[in-house]
């Protein structure tokens with residue numbers, strides 16, 4: 001009997017075998033279907049890179065003519081790219097909650113985007129279920145599911161280590177006086193907060209992530225990278241290698257283009273380099289074939305750097321550069337512009353290269369996917385569905401891909417339901433429900449609710465069943481959380497009324513200091 005058949009016969013996943021070998025808790029019997037083809041020496045490592053705000057059409061392979069993303073383009077060519085991956089919420093904190101817990105926003109404990117609302121103490125996360133079966137678990141970047149001294153801190157939700165920002169307002173600055181590691185402050189030398197300093201926080205965060213991967217190369221690990229670039233403030237060092245890719249670009253030399261827009265593009269290219277660093281490290285360590293790597297955005301794109309000429313933003317985050325077709329809305333909206341995200345997965349030998357999938361799914365589906373992949377036990381009562389059959393193929397998973405009956409979102413006074421190609425949305429409280437056929441009308445311009453009253457009634461009923469009143473976690477003391485929020489501008493300094501633009505080494509003429517960058521939308 002081949003090893004693969006043997007594993008199947010035992011009904012064990014690689015993680016279960018690993019767990020038995022190490023004395024970690026056994027994987028549950030229900031999780032017996034997910035043995036990837038081949039014979040893994042151990043359950044796969046998982047790297048989940050989530051770039052804050054990077055939009056669906058801001059990648060070169062999606063046709064963006066201004067932004068350079070060679071490594072992400074290559075990753076997409078080597079793996080699978082999804083065209084209908086959706087955020088679980090249109091802003092940072094709630095979507096992180098849906099991602100971590102597998103619940104949609106009608107059940108999530110974090111629905112406010114205030115930066116510190118916590119998960120409840122008993123809630124399980126991707127990290128906690130993987131830790132149970134012996135994974136090393138590390139998070140690096142922006143948490144957003146509970147400030148310090150709350151029930152939501154990452155080290156109480158399965159992370160061996162979480163390094164970066166707990167609070168989203170803290171995360172607006174790349175030069176804060178400190179970052180956080182497992183609720184303790186780690187000083188960053190020479191940083192006053194705001195838009196300049198001596199220690200660029202993102203470099204430190206990426207270094208920690210790479211160190212984590214190296215340190216855990218001999219055991220299964222989950223490396224969660226909810227990195228903050230290109231979220232504003234739009235700052236990147238003048239000597240970052242990303243600028244080299246823009247040296248010959250005419251638009252970067254144009255003094256009429258806001259400096260922040262140039263910085264934004266360079267930040268995306270820095271993220272692109274980071275993706276390459278991770279993939280190169282996995283190759284160097286011989287882990288490529290046993291590591292599944294995700295690269296994704298967090299919420300839908302915001303139409304940044306708008307002008308008379310660029311009404312949907314300078315980089316057109318929600319506009320298909322090849323067709324001109326635009327998603328309606330953007331970050332913060334439950335129209336497609338707020339939800340559509342890039343989503344690429346690469347796993348050499350397990351995921352066929354060059355695939356493009358139109359599977360409709362959203363961030364709550366990631367937890368059950370990783371549970372099925374590893375044999376971890378998903379919590380009861382989640383809303384997500386595993387997409388592992390779509391990723392690995394039905395033969396590797398012994399089952400066909402299930403589809404959602406419907407997907408659900410709520411955000412502030414907006415509510416939306418997606419069923420196959422139909423999208424019902426109530427854009428604000430007490431407004432009439434609208435209905436769009438996304439196959440015929442991906443831009444959501446033609447409300448057909450009046451023609452389909454029965455369908456609207458069904459989707460409204462689904463929305464009604466999907467919502468329960470929010471129950472967030474709690475703080476024992478908000479002092480340190482409030483300190484983190486002030487650290488955006490330095491822990492002792494008041495918020496300045498004007499800002500100095502940062503130079504980039506390429507153009508010193510544009511001094512636009514946009515209100516958007518000064519007080520970025522939360523999350």
Ligand SMILES: [Ca+2]
Pocket residue numbers: 052053091092231298299523
């Ligand atoms: Ca975001």
